[in-house]
Amino acid sequence: MSASTNLVALGTIVRREIVRILRIWTQTLIPPAITMTLYFVIFGKLIGSRIGTMHGFTYMQYIVPGLVMMSIITNSYGNISSSFFGAKFGRFVEEMLVSPMPNWVILLGYVTGAVTRGVIVGALVLVIALFFTDLHVAHPVTTFLSVVLGATVFSLAGFVNAVFAKKFDDIALVPTFVLTPLTYLGGVFYSVDLLGEPWRSISLVNPILYMVNAFRFGVLGVSDVPIATAFVVMLVFVVGLSAVALRLLKRGVGLRS
Amino acid sequence: MTTPALHVNDLRKTYGNGVEALKGISLTVQPGDFFALLGPNGAGKSTLIGILSSLVNASSGDAEVFGVSIHRNRSEAMRLIGLVPQEINFNQFEKPFDICVNQAGFYGIGRAEASERAEKYLKELRLWDKAHHQARMLSGGMKRRLMIARAMMNEPKLLILDEPTAGVDIEIRRSMWQFVSGINEAGTTVILTTHYLEEAEQLCRNIAIIDQGRIVQNTSMKSLLATLDVETFVLDVSGVPADMPSLPGVVLRALDDHTIEAEMSRSHDLNSLFAALSAHGVTVTSMRNKANRLEELFVRLVEHGRENAA
Structure with a gap:
């Protein structure tokens, strides 16, 4: 297919994904906003007021970037895994598989849709956070790049999960047993500098730590890890997971018999 | 080409x-x-x-x-x-x-x-x-x-x-x-x-x-x-005769009091069948193929193929 026809095909998938996100907005946009509001009230206001400052910021200010990034990650992952698995389950993924569209267009279309949901939810949570505390974005470009890269990494991971999934339980396993623990241990609620060894070093193998800290650096200007390292980690995951996803699509794993 | x-x-x-x-x-x-x-x-x-x-x-x-x-x-x-x-x-x-x-x-x-x-x-x-x-x-x-x-x-x-x-x-x-x-x-x-x-x-x-x-x-x-050499017709008739007419290359069977099944070679004409039935006082009111022609061939080909495979 030519570049222009690929662009039309890509636009079709992205449009369909965004229509889906907006059509079921009570499932895709409202629940994370409510959950994060509860986090702000309980951890930020009630408990946070007794914790004191962290890296020179109030506890509320400190956890806002972590919670925003947590929303972006979980929603990007959840969007692509449920949408692509739904297409597999309902067999309408075949509409794309029988078309001349190259695999990379299918992948990019779904990833763009998932990143879009992550960004919309992240923006909603950020707006809600402003009702609880003052925030000034210290490095807008870093903030933007960390959002896009973080969402892309977990969109790709969600896609791989959906390719392998055979039933709906399979797409719930990873968020429950992998994503949630890694997020909670990824410096969302605390600075890893508070941890003693070996826990601090062990925390450094958690990729979410780098995403949370890159975003926190963008918003607050503070980070537990070198910012360049954080971006290298995210880029490595993007390249690695893209290669895995494209290989799975080429071989037709879980899609073609 | x-x-x-x-x-x-x-x-x-x-x-x-x-x-x-x-x-x-x-x-x-x-x-x-x-x-x-x-x-x-x-x-x-x-x-x-x-x-x-x-x-x-x-x-x-x-x-x-x-x-x-x-x-x-x-x-x-x-x-x-x-x-x-x-x-x-x-x-x-x-x-x-x-x-x-x-x-x-x-x-x-x-x-x-x-x-x-x-x-x-x-x-x-x-x-x-x-x-x-x-x-x-x-x-x-x-x-x-x-x-x-x-x-x-x-x-x-x-x-x-x-x-x-x-x-x-x-x-x-x-x-x-x-x-x-x-x-x-x-x-x-x-x-x-x-x-x-x-x-x-x-x-x-x-x-x-x-x-x-x-x-x-x-x-x-x-x-x-x-290639279909034999066809089977179902005839709706005024009444089945006591003695069924005998025709070379045609097998006639009474299905009930008003229905006759005729299995015949494709080379055999239908006029002689109707004439024979008419001579026995039978009026044919309608007729149809017992099975679709392609269906008969299909079953035959598939069964034949399986017999050969066995």
């Missing part, structure tokens, strides 16, 4: 569980043909169609669509094919109009042109009044017609219909065939699989019968039907 619409060369497929679904299929379909691909359940028809539409990976062999290899140039080959699958495979929560426009989008067709095509084909398939309702609200027949409309969005040169009329009432079935015959007359090559052999006999010019992963017959419909 004209490039065939489809040329399949020694296509084989063995699934992961060891089932050998295709054991070296080769066939050619000429441009503009209306081609029947028949076979019992599990014969390998859907596997063959799956490979042609790139939903199933072949173990070996190749197929060319208008000279374009589905393996070496998948993207270009897929552009030439429209597929109506056996199972419903669209998003039931989307609207028929969006399903069609999106399908065109996957082929790189812009929204303006896609919208025009969607309107055209949904109207032709009498679905326009449902175009903006959720697809799950459509009846079974409407869903099947929607899949035909969707398959037409890229205006394919080769349309593959995998049992498109399964479970559809006779009126809708006829309207579907009218549509498909129309696009075939306009130049689109059509490959049809169906279990309604009467349809295949009426619509298709050429035929391949596939059984247990092999082609057991591949010829023109006319030649195939000409």
Whole structure:
């Protein structure tokens, strides 16, 4: 297919994904906003007021970037895994598989849709956070790049999960047993500098730590890890997971018999 | 020499569980043909169609669509094919109009042109009044017609219909065939699989019968039907005579007081049968084939093939 026809095909998938996100907005946009509001009230206001400052910021200010990034990650992952698995389950993924569209267009279309949901939810949570505390974005470009890269990494991971999934339980396993623990241990609620060894070093193998800290650096200007390292980690995951996803699509794993 | 619409060369497929679904299929379909691909359940028809539409990976062999290899140039080959699958495979929560426009989008067709095509084909398939309702609200027949409309969005040169009329009432079935015959007359090559052999006999010019992963017959419909040497008719009569007339080459059986079954060679004329019955005071009020001619041949070929295999 030519570049222009690929662009039309890509636009079709992205449009369909965004229509889906907006059509079921009570499932895709409202629940994370409510959950994060509860986090702000309980951890930020009630408990946070007794914790004191962290890296020179109030506890509320400190956890806002972590919670925003947590929303972006979980929603990007959840969007692509449920949408692509739904297409597999309902067999309408075949509409794309029988078309001349190259695999990379299918992948990019779904990833763009998932990143879009992550960004919309992240923006909603950020707006809600402003009702609880003052925030000034210290490095807008870093903030933007960390959002896009973080969402892309977990969109790709969600896609791989959906390719392998055979039933709906399979797409719930990873968020429950992998994503949630890694997020909670990824410096969302605390600075890893508070941890003693070996826990601090062990925390450094958690990729979410780098995403949370890159975003926190963008918003607050503070980070537990070198910012360049954080971006290298995210880029490595993007390249690695893209290669895995494209290989799975080429071989037709879980899609073609 | 004209490039065939489809040329399949020694296509084989063995699934992961060891089932050998295709054991070296080769066939050619000429441009503009209306081609029947028949076979019992599990014969390998859907596997063959799956490979042609790139939903199933072949173990070996190749197929060319208008000279374009589905393996070496998948993207270009897929552009030439429209597929109506056996199972419903669209998003039931989307609207028929969006399903069609999106399908065109996957082929790189812009929204303006896609919208025009969607309107055209949904109207032709009498679905326009449902175009903006959720697809799950459509009846079974409407869903099947929607899949035909969707398959037409890229205006394919080769349309593959995998049992498109399964479970559809006779009126809708006829309207579907009218549509498909129309696009075939306009130049689109059509490959049809169906279990309604009467349809295949009426619509298709050429035929391949596939059984247990092999082609057991591949010829023109006319030649195939000409091989049928015996036909069985069911006659509705005023009354069955006490002594049944005796005719060489004809076996007559009374089914009940008003029905006679006549099994006769195709070379035997019907006039002598009617004359003999008339001489015995029997009035024939109506007659019909006991089974569809193609059905008789189909059963015979498949059974014969299995006996030989055993």
